[in-house]
Amino acid sequence: MLSYIIEGNNKIEGTVQASGSKNAALPIIATAILNQEPVTFYNIPDIEDTRTTLQILKILGCKVHTDSGKISISSKGMHNKTIPKELMHKLRSTVVLAGAILGRFKEATFSYPGGCNIGKRPIDLHLRAFKDLGVEIEEKEDYIHCRAKKEMIGTKIKLDFPSVGATENIILASVYCKGVTHIINAAKEPEIQDLAKCLNKMGAKVYGAGTSRISICGVKKLHKADYRIMTDRIETGTLLCAAAITNGTIKIENANPENLLSVLFKLKEMGCDILINKNSITLKAPKVLKSVDIETTPYPGFPTDMQPIIGAVLTKAEGTSVIKENIFENRFKYAFDLKKMGANIILKENENIIEIKGKSELNGEIVSSADLRGGAALVLAGLAASGTTKVENAEYILRGYENLEGKLKKLGANIKLEKVV
Ligand code: UD1
Numbered sequence: 001m002l003s004y005i006i007e008g009n010n011k012i013e014g015t016v017q018a019s020g021s022k023n024a025a026l027p028i029i030a031t032a033i034l035n036q037e038p039v040t041f042y043n044i045p046d047i048e049d050t051r052t053t054l055q056i057l058k059i060l061g062c063k064v065h066t067d068s069g070k071i072s073i074s075s076k077g078m079h080n081k082t083i084p085k086e087l088m089h090k091l092r093s094t095v096v097l098a099g100a101i102l103g104r105f106k107e108a109t110f111s112y113p114g115g116c117n118i119g120k121r122p123i124d125l126h127l128r129a130f131k132d133l134g135v136e137i138e139e140k141e142d143y144i145h146c147r148a149k150k151e152m153i154g155t156k157i158k159l160d161f162p163s164v165g166a167t168e169n170i171i172l173a174s175v176y177c178k179g180v181t182h183i184i185n186a187a188k189e190p191e192i193q194d195l196a197k198c199l200n201k202m203g204a205k206v207y208g209a210g211t212s213r214i215s216i217c218g219v220k221k222l223h224k225a226d227y228r229i230m231t232d233r234i235e236t237g238t239l240l241c242a243a244a245i246t247n248g249t250i251k252i253e254n255a256n257p258e259n260l261l262s263v264l265f266k267l268k269e270m271g272c273d274i275l276i277n278k279n280s281i282t283l284k285a286p287k288v289l290k291s292v293d294i295e296t297t298p299y300p301g302f303p304t305d306m307q308p309i310i311g312a313v314l315t316k317a318e319g320t321s322v323i324k325e326n327i328f329e330n331r332f333k334y335a336f337d338l339k340k341m342g343a344n345i346i347l348k349e350n351e352n353i354i355e356i357k358g359k360s361e362l363n364g365e366i367v368s369s370a371d372l373r374g375g376a377a378l379v380l381a382g383l384a385a386s387g388t389t390k391v392e393n394a395e396y397i398l399r400g401y402e403n404l405e406g407k408l409k410k411l412g413a414n415i416k417l418e419k420v421v
Contacts, residue, residue: 006382007414012248032073089114099169154179291319308377334374337367
């Protein structure tokens with residue numbers, strides 16, 4: 001078991017580079033399955049989730065070569081169309097590999113995905129969309145078998161909710177469909193725009209990504225390409241919040257402020273001084289942070305992935321803040337550990353709301369990550385707490401943050417990763 005050990009009360013100060021985006025990397029790696037020509041991706045973060053995804057590609061028969069952020073993949077010799085259950089359970093986004101396998105071979109076998117336990121997270125929208133494209137689905141012995149007996153034909157698919165994963169899966173599954181696939185009520189997240197840009201660079205025809213209506217005109221083949229993936233907006237937001245919670249000042253280079261406006265507006269409302277340049281964001285925390293109310297909504301609204309992170313920061317804000325989580329049912333587990341550290345938080349479980357009354361003095365404690373972003377929230381609380389904080393189950397955090405320990409150390413934190421056998 002891995003734990004972060006943090007000696008708190010150190011300001012986060014300095015300049016740091018944002019890493020490549022976890023949520024963009026995963027579907028973009030899946031495009032290599034669709035493309036039979038060699039592809040090269042740059043800026044892929046070295047995190048547990050990308051390692052697992054690449055391991056699955058190797059099992060499927062792809063040749064994968066990694067060289068610090070540059071990843072070359074050839075799927076020409078790919079033969080296996082089944083994603084092993086054990087790896088499928090390790091992370092949720094393995095589900096987008098299914099759309100890519102299906103798009104390439106017209107059949108795919110996989111199981112229900114795992115990932116962070118932050119809510120029910122069904123895949124009904126994904127499966128219904130596959131059916132709309134002419135795929136037959138049979139569930140047998142823990143596996144879902146998908147097969148298109150005839151050609152997969154583009155059609156109009158209306159999503160009940162703008163699901164990020166379902167939108168990505170439909171795009172991937174439709175690249176070689178006959179005719180045009182229209183996604184109505186598509187997710188608009190920047191990671192979807194990045195996926196579309198990457199596919200279009202390979203010769204696909206994906207239009208409208210970033211809007212709620214995406215059209216995919218089927219093509220016969222994709223060609224060799226390289227692609228540099230976008231930077232991680234949630235990692236950027238987390239590092240900004242690390243400075244905010246410790247009264248520090250931070251400059252994040254290689255960032256994309258455009259993708260993070262809802263978070264930057266809230267940090268500004270909390271009293272932070274924010275300077276935006278084309279590729280960098282500088283944040284200077286005020287002496288005392290102000291409380292704010294937050295509601296998570298799909299992009300361009302406030303991202304659910306930033307909810308726990310800002311929740312930790314708001315324990316240090318003067319006044320009462322209300323956070324309403326609208327995307328996932330079970331994303332407040334971190335609040336119990338923040339309370340253990342001295343935060344004054346009321347959980348209204350039926351409404352999926354927390355009320356944070358600040359400002360609280362936080363004390364070092366032994367706490368435990370229950371999921372990726374909740375774990376990161378506890379690390380931030382540890383940076384601002386007096387004494388030593390131990391964040392157990394750090395494995396969750398390592399799934400999504402590249403070298404978090406190294407980056408925070410460089411910024412003045414006293415943090416180390418400890419392995420307990
Ligand atoms: C992606 C992100 C995750 C982020 C989330 C919402 C990746 C790898 N992960 O997750 O970090 O928190 O978007 O921005 O990109 N739903 C259904 N049925 C479905 C699919 C989804 O009911 O078939 C529901 C989910 O339970 C959830 C909501 O839709 O309540 C949003 O989920 P979705 O947008 O699909 O999130 P993910 O793609 O899993």
